Amino acid sequence: MKNIFLIAVLILVSSFKADFNIKLAKLKYSGGGDWYGNRTALPNLAKFCNQNLKTNINPQDEVVEAGSIEIFNYPYVYMTGHGNVVFNNKEVANIRKYLLGGGFLHIDDNYGLDKYVRPEMKKVFPELDFVELPFNHEIYNQKYKFAKGLPKIHEHDGKPAQGFGLIYKGRLVCFYDYECDLGNGWEDEGIYDDSQETRQNALRMGANIIQYAFSN
Numbered sequence: 001m002k003n004i005f006l007i008a009v010l011i012l013v014s015s016f017k018a019d020f021n022i023k024l025a026k027l028k029y030s031g032g033g034d035w036y037g038n039r040t041a042l043p044n045l046a047k048f049c050n051q052n053l054k055t056n057i058n059p060q061d062e063v064v065e066a067g068s069i070e071i072f073n074y075p076y077v078y079m080t081g082h083g084n085v086v087f088n089n090k091e092v093a094n095i096r097k098y099l100l101g102g103g104f105l106h107i108d109d110n111y112g113l114d115k116y117v118r119p120e121m122k123k124v125f126p127e128l129d130f131v132e133l134p135f136n137h138e139i140y141n142q143k144y145k146f147a148k149g150l151p152k153i154h155e156h157d158g159k160p161a162q163g164f165g166l167i168y169k170g171r172l173v174c175f176y177d178y179e180c181d182l183g184n185g186w187e188d189e190g191i192y193d194d195s196q197e198t199r200q201n202a203l204r205m206g207a208n209i210i211q212y213a214f215s216n
Contacts, residue, residue: 022057025064025071027079027105031086036063037110038080041186048186048203049210053143057210066091071098076213077105080183082112085120092123099124099166099173104213107176108183111156121166121174130164130176138216139163139175142208151201153194154181171216175209182206 024042029035042061049055061078064071067090071077077098087095099105107117118130133139133149140146140163150161161180165172184192185202194202 022055023062023074024057025062025074025077027077028063028065029079029081029085029087029091030066031084031116033081033083033085033113033116034110035079035081037082038108038183038187040188040191041080041183042078044188045186045203045206045210049207053207053211055210055214067094069094071095071103072101075102075104076210077103078108078183079105079117080108080110080113082110083116085113085116087120087123096124100168103173104216105174106209106213107174108181109176109178110181110183111154114178117176125166125168125173128166128168130166133163133165133172133175137163137165137172139165139172139208139212140205142211144204144208146205146208150177150180150182151185151198151205152180153185153198153202154192156181172212 024046026042027035043059046057046059046061049057064074064077066087071094095105135147135149140149150163152161156179159179162178164176164178166174182202182205185194185199186206189199
């Protein structure tokens with residue numbers, strides 16, 4: 001399984017230049033939290049990346065369950081919500097295997113997710129803690145440069161936007177945006193009262209995450 005996944009990732013990386021259809025997925029989890037939020041976010045991000053990174057990502061996003069073997073079909077998995085998150089033992093093992101095999105998880109705090117997702121990810125990587133990424137990290141310096149790290153998209157508690165990561169043997173396997181709400185900035189225009197500049201910053205940062213995930 002691991003070798004098959006790594007081969008698939010290499011093919012996906014080459015798709016920057018080839019006619020290959022990549023799919024992104026939203027993570028479905030238990031616990032009652034609204035994992036299904038930001039319904040238009042991934043399709044808009046895919047379109048933006050296709051236009052600006054010359055990727056060929058399917059704009060129709062998919063849903064993958066935390067414990068499903070289908071997770072290995074996606075080089076990038078997006079997780080969001082406001083509320084509770086619960087991973088059972090099977091899901092913990094599956095997510096860990098996915099991330100160690102080359103997958104990438106992006107957690108987007110839609111507000112209120114923090115106190116739930118941290119202990120659940122601790123189940124996945126008990127040996128790791130989320131660390132705040134410095135502004136010179138590669139994820140902020142892909143096609144688009146963010147000299148001050150994550151752009152602030154929504155007010156939330158008025159705190160600065162922060163980007164955290166789980167780093168396993170030198171590789172960033174999970175990126176977590178906090179007090180930022182990137183996915184809301186990816187949503188269709190008019191859903192939120194975001195300026196064009198704010199939406200563009202959110203999409204550009206999203207493109208950086210995709211580019212980083214595909215190349216690492």
